[in-house]
Amino acid sequence: MYKILRYSFYDLIRSKWCYIYFGFYFILSSSLLFLNNSLAKSIITLMNVIVVLTPLIGSIFGAMYYYSSKEFVELLLAQPIKRNTVFLGQYIGLSLSLSVSLLLGLSIPFIVYGMLISPEITNFISVIIIGVLLTFIFTAISYYIALSNDDNIKGIGIAILFWLFMAVIYDGIFLICLLTLKEYPLENFSLFSILINPIDLSRILIILKLDISALLGYTGAVFQGFFGRKMGILIIGSVLMLWTIIPIIMINIKSKRKDF
Amino acid sequence: MKSLLTTIICLFSINIIYSSVIIVCNKCDISDISIAIDKAKNHDTIIIKKGTYYEFDIEINKPIKIIGENSIIDVEFNGGGFNIKSDSVYLSNLKINNIKRSYTKDIAGIVAYKSDHFVIENIEFNNPFFAIFLQKSRNGIIRNNIIKGVNNDVLNSGNGIHLWDSKNIEIENNKIINMRDGIYLEFVSAASINNNISEKNLRYGLHFMFSNENKYSNNIFINNAAGVAVMFSKNIIIHSNRFENNWGSSSYGLLLKEIYDAKIQNNYFYQNTIGIAVEGSNRINYNHNIFKQNGWATKISGGCYENIFTDNDYLNNTFDLSYKGRENDNVFSGNYWSNYVGYDLNHDGIGDVAFMPIKLFSYIVNSVPEAITLHRSLFVELINFSEKVAPIFTPKYIMDKEPKIKPINYVINY
Secondary structure (H helix, E strand, C coil), X not given: CHHHHHHHHHHHHCCHHHHHHHHHHHHHHHHHHHHHCCXXXXXXXXXXXXXXXXXXXXXXXXXXXXXXXXXXXXXXXXXXXXXXXXXXXXXXXXXXXXXXHHHHHHHHHHHHHCHHHCCCHHXXXXXXXXXXHHHHHHHHHHHHHHHHCCCHHHHHHHHHHHXXXXXXXXXXXXXXXXXXXCCCXXXXXXHHHHHCCHHHHHHHHHHHHHCHHHHHHHCCHHHHHHHCHHXXXXXXXXXXXXXXXXXXXXXXXXXXXXXX | CHHHHHXXXXXXXXXXXXXXXXXXXXXXXXXXXXXXXXXXXXXXXXXXXXXXECCCCEEECCCCEEEEEEEEEECCCCCCXXXXXXXXXEEEEEEEECCCCCCCCCCEEEEEECCECCEEEEEEEECCCXXXXXXXXXXXXXXXXXXXXXXXXXXXXXXXXXXXXXXXXEEECCEEECCCCCEEEXXXXXXXXXXXXXXXXXXXXXXXECCCCCEXXXXXXXXCCCEEEEEEEECCEEEXXXXXXXXXXXXXXXXXXXXXXXXXXXXXXXXXXEEEEEECCEEEEXXXXXXXXXXXXXXXXXXXXXXXXXXXXXXXXXXEEEECCCCCCCEEECCEECCCCCCCXXXXXXXXXXXXXXXXXXXXXXXCHHHHHHCCCHXXXXXXXXXXXXXXXXXXXXXXXXXXXXXXXXXXXX
16 A cells, blocks of 8 residues: 555656645745734634635545546556555545645745744644645545546536535535524534534634634533533544544445446 | 812821821730720721731721731631721721621621721732622722632622712722622712723623713723623713623623713723623714724614714724614714725725625624524625625615724733
């Protein structure tokens, strides 16, 4: 698995898409720092962007990479190698290379700006962790979608749709539910709905860091207990981990059964 | 207030001429404060030497001056500390510890009943039930006191400085920590409350009702469970105070209920769940206040008329304004809103496009509080944007037609 991982990692890290991705984050974070003139504010804006963008890019790349390397995979499968090592190696190589571009693109401008000696470093690290986790989650999901659909247009379409659903439509449905059911106690319901959407979860983490006064203020005791600072971050972290592990298991099962 | 001071100074200068001094210490002839008070004549001075005195319910029934040397009076939960029943009493430099709890009586470190021209200063209260309790008293000064409670529930705790039916009282430079209400005023008029710090109280930092013509300035209210509540009062001035970190579902930086003809100026509201909550209050001027990083900067419920909001800074609040009611008789003009994205072509410092401070999302959160969990989500940004372009739900009549381009006020850092 390590060899395949290394191969796809180096393959991707040399591809132009990775450079474009890296360049985008590099320009984004340096321009944010330049315009805001403050680390704290830049991190806030960055969080907003990352929560939406990394899942999108993960989704597109995951599906695209699977389809473009399909022939290579088929060739590999003819060799005496376990199936899950091939697919897992590819998936991890892909997510790692995306995460590396994200990490470098974001941290170089921030480090140059003097992030290492500022108190904002914990916030910045949590941005990076969230970004990396979201990349891993959405790459895995789109990789799984691509694995289940042989038609590449359909596969990429579904992957993007899935992103759209999680990033926008889900919140819309959630809001409509809240508005129609407003006569009932909704605390547990809204907690649950947030827990099952990784993008919402990451967003809540931002609110925990930034707008805590509003969040803790208007939502009763259940929320206060749940999102009390450290506990909330811990729970969010573990749920995001679950969100990465489950799609990987699904990739595993799918790859074992798939007929090439 | 000047006339008050001169009267007090005159009183004390007369004291100096005619009065004698009684010294109380643990090894002196007089080792009891209450015996010393019994022996003293009017306008005498009692000096309490350093040491610990185990006494309680000490009655002061004549005009007298009691000065300690940071002497400790340990009540040992037997009752209250001093009970002032006379005019012209001066108390200073004492430590009064461990006041008895009671569910039927209001027992305090210092109680003054129908007293006139008193001064209570430099007194430290440790673990009091109530600390200073005034009833029907006039023309007094309470300053430089430290009140430290060790309370952890509202039922078993009393207020720091409690005034009932009093007039012309000055409350200055006191520090009140961990009581029920920091400063509580009921039926108090012409009081001035300056430079106090009230923090970590279990209920309100400052709480007053039916108290007209009072002035509150330069006070700091931090981390109080319910912030500051001001009710049923007229002609008050609240200026240059700081309201910070008052968090909770019913916590306010400043709650105004049935307040008429007030001025609220130069205050600083930072990280409160609600900066100012206003209910049924009319003719209030809000000028030069700073609202920074609050959940709701201002929340206006029904029945508020002729309020004027000008020259305030709204900086990075989750919601700048929430408004209930169909009509608007209040003026929002010339404020700085950090959420404003308009332009200023003629460079006069005033934005060319009006700013509408109420977002659709704040309207939704008002009806379903749980929706706050969707704050900052892409979907909410989308509906906010579409509402901004074509307002349907949010009231069109609430807008700042002359929003400022740059922040107006400077944040004073202590």
